[in-house]
Amino acid sequence: MLKIQKYAAIDIGSNAVRLLISNIIEQDDKPVVFKKNSLVRVPIRLGADVFLNGEISEYNQLRMVDTMQAFSLLMKSHGVVRYKACATSAMREAKNSSPLTDKILESCGINIDIIDGEEEAAIIAETDLHLFIDSNKTYLYVDVGGGSTEFSIIHNGKKIKSKSFRIGTVRLLNDIVKNETWVELEHWIKENTKDYYKIELIGSGGNINKIFKISGKDVGKPLTYFYLTTYYKMLQNYSYEERITELNLNQDRADVIIPATRIYLSAMKWSGAKDIFVPKIGLSDGIIKSIYYETVSSVEVEE
Numbered sequence: 001m002l003k004i005q006k007y008a009a010i011d012i013g014s015n016a017v018r019l020l021i022s023n024i025i026e027q028d029d030k031p032v033v034f035k036k037n038s039l040v041r042v043p044i045r046l047g048a049d050v051f052l053n054g055e056i057s058e059y060n061q062l063r064m065v066d067t068m069q070a071f072s073l074l075m076k077s078h079g080v081v082r083y084k085a086c087a088t089s090a091m092r093e094a095k096n097s098s099p100l101t102d103k104i105l106e107s108c109g110i111n112i113d114i115i116d117g118e119e120e121a122a123i124i125a126e127t128d129l130h131l132f133i134d135s136n137k138t139y140l141y142v143d144v145g146g147g148s149t150e151f152s153i154i155h156n157g158k159k160i161k162s163k164s165f166r167i168g169t170v171r172l173l174n175d176i177v178k179n180e181t182w183v184e185l186e187h188w189i190k191e192n193t194k195d196y197y198k199i200e201l202i203g204s205g206g207n208i209n210k211i212f213k214i215s216g217k218d219v220g221k222p223l224t225y226f227y228l229t230t231y232y233k234m235l236q237n238y239s240y241e242e243r244i245t246e247l248n249l250n251q252d253r254a255d256v257i258i259p260a261t262r263i264y265l266s267a268m269k270w271s272g273a274k275d276i277f278v279p280k281i282g283l284s285d286g287i288i289k290s291i292y293y294e295t296v297s298s299v300e301v302e303e
Helices: 046-053 058-078 089-093 097-108 117-124 169-173 179-193 206-215 225-236 240-245 257-271 283-292
Strands: 002-012 017-027 033-042 082-087 112-114 138-144 149-155 158-165 199-204 275-277
Touching (some): 002 058, 002 283, 017 058, 017 283, 033 058, 046 058, 046 089, 058 097, 082 089, 082 283, 089 097, 089 112, 117 138, 117 158, 138 257, 158 179, 169 257, 199 206, 206 225, 206 257
Parallel strands (some): 002 082, 082 112, 138 199, 199 275
Antiparallel strands (some): 017 033, 138 149, 149 158
């Protein structure tokens, strides 16, 4: 017996907003299959407002309402039966996030949950990570966002420890990450990786996915510390405009890719990792899994 349902995940980040629609394929006596059906990304940089001014601008509030209206219609046309919308760092810190979520619920029918960094890390850990890792190895999982970065230690296939740090690409662009936060992160990584013989990194987030795609590496093969360092230096030799015109990066990627690479390189340096694996999974994938396994609350779509 074959049963296919569609679930949706909405990830409201500090740099962009995403809608992932996935097919949940169930067959008798076979493991459930999660198959990506559609992914829409809208570059509303909420963090640029919030991290500087403490609230979301009128302009970006209107864009958020329009985007959620579009997502609502897309979910309806796809026949989505269940969804969850999660907002992270920027919405967590915005003074006016509550009236905005109320307005979106009222006008678009989308219920938004504002989650903390620890819950974000836990949802990300629900992804298909086990398909990409060797259960005999130790990994530092690094998910770089616009407002925060989530770190997890994975040993023998199990998550040992997680922590969220307020170091993100949009914060770094606006030069509002305190030096003591970097010091705290360095101490946390060194302290939590020192007992393991060899560490490898797992990187997630749009920037490392883009770098991996550009590298031309085969899926499953890692990027080396040397490659990432070389790429980082190369990026810095181009102006913002040249990164768009000559390196063919989108305008909302061309600036954040540099601070993102700095975060990954710092994590590699402090953990002693020589390689970084890029499985191309993130919060949206984790939300879909969490809905299915009922480890988070979700919303049933009314017909």
